[in-house]
Amino acid sequence: MIERRALVGQVVALWRYPIKSMLGEELPAAPIVDGSLLGDRALAVLDRESGLVASAKHPQRWPHLLACQAAFVEPPAAGLALPAVRVTLPDGTSLLSGQSDFPRLLSQALGREVVLSRPTLASPRFEQCWPALVGLTSLPRVSEQAMPPFTFFDLAPLHLLTTATLSRLAQLYPQGRFDARRFRPNLVIESAHAQPAFVEHTWIGQRLSIGEEVRLQITGACPRCVMTTLPQGDLPADPGILQTVVQHTQASVGVYASVRHGGTIRRGDAIWVEDW
Numbered sequence: 001m002i003e004r005r006a007l008v009g010q011v012v013a014l015w016r017y018p019i020k021s022m023l024g025e026e027l028p029a030a031p032i033v034d035g036s037l038l039g040d041r042a043l044a045v046l047d048r049e050s051g052l053v054a055s056a057k058h059p060q061r062w063p064h065l066l067a068c069q070a071a072f073v074e075p076p077a078a079g080l081a082l083p084a085v086r087v088t089l090p091d092g093t094s095l096l097s098g099q100s101d102f103p104r105l106l107s108q109a110l111g112r113e114v115v116l117s118r119p120t121l122a123s124p125r126f127e128q129c130w131p132a133l134v135g136l137t138s139l140p141r142v143s144e145q146a147m148p149p150f151t152f153f154d155l156a157p158l159h160l161l162t163t164a165t166l167s168r169l170a171q172l173y174p175q176g177r178f179d180a181r182r183f184r185p186n187l188v189i190e191s192a193h194a195q196p197a198f199v200e201h202t203w204i205g206q207r208l209s210i211g212e213e214v215r216l217q218i219t220g221a222c223p224r225c226v227m228t229t230l231p232q233g234d235l236p237a238d239p240g241i242l243q244t245v246v247q248h249t250q251a252s253v254g255v256y257a258s259v260r261h262g263g264t265i266r267r268g269d270a271i272w273v274e275d276w
Helices: 102-110 163-172 199-203 239-249
Strands: 004-016 029-033 044-047 069-072 085-088 094-096 114-117 125-130 141-146 158-162 187-191 207-210 214-223 252-261 263-266 270-275
Touching: 004 029, 004 207, 004 263, 094 102, 102 114, 158 163, 158 199, 158 214, 163 187, 163 199, 163 239, 163 252, 199 214, 199 252, 214 263, 239 252
Parallel strands: 158 187
Antiparallel strands: 004 187, 004 270, 029 263, 044 114, 069 085, 085 094, 125 141, 158 252, 207 214, 207 270, 214 252
C-alpha cells in the first residue's frame, strides 16, 4: 500500500511539566519513552488529609500551586532513575525534591500538609472547580475527577496545540493574552500553508508523524477548564479566556494524543498527517 502524508506544520515549542499543576520547563528536544514525554507529570503533590492529587484546577484550595516552578536538575535519561526536581516557590525559595525538609517547606508554601508522590496510585483523583460561565454552568461547582491508573495525566499522555488556534482566539477576544502557557501543551505546532483555526480538531482519529521517528494517534479534543484563566508568570488572571473558548470552540482547545512509536521530538521537527 502506498503511504501518503500531508505536511501540516512544525514543532515550535516543546514543554514538560515534571510536577503536575506546577509551571513546567521549555525544552529544545525531549524523548518519548513508554508512551509519554519522558519526565512529564512524573510527580504530583498529594493532599495528606484527603489523599487527592493537588490540582490548580481547584484554585480556591490550591491558590499557590501554579505559582511554583518545577524543573529537573539535569535531563532525564531513558532507563535511568529520574533526577531530582528543583521547585522554585512563589517567594523565590528553591527546594530540591530529595531534601529531607521538602514536604514541610512545600506544605508551608501551599498552606496544606502535602507529600510529593510518584504515579503509584491505582485510582488517582483530583478536584476541579467549574466557574459560572455562559454556556458552561450557571453556578460555580466543584467535582471530583478520575485520572488513568498509575499516571498523573488528566485524560491522555500528550497534548498538542497549534499557533493557528491561538491566533484565532486572540482575534475573537483581542483584550486577552492567548499565550500557549495558559493551555499547558506538550507541543506547540506552527501551522503550515495557512491552515485554518482549530485545524488540530480535524486530526482527531488520524495519525501524525513528527520528525523521523515519532508516530502519534490523535485521540480527541482537549476540554478546557479554569486553569486557562489563572495568573502565571507575567500572564494576568482573565476569565474572558475561558468564556471565549466556551463560546467559540465548545470549551475545547488543542487535542490529545497517544504514542504509536517513540523517539525524540525536537524543536523544528516537521509534522505530517498520515494517510494509509
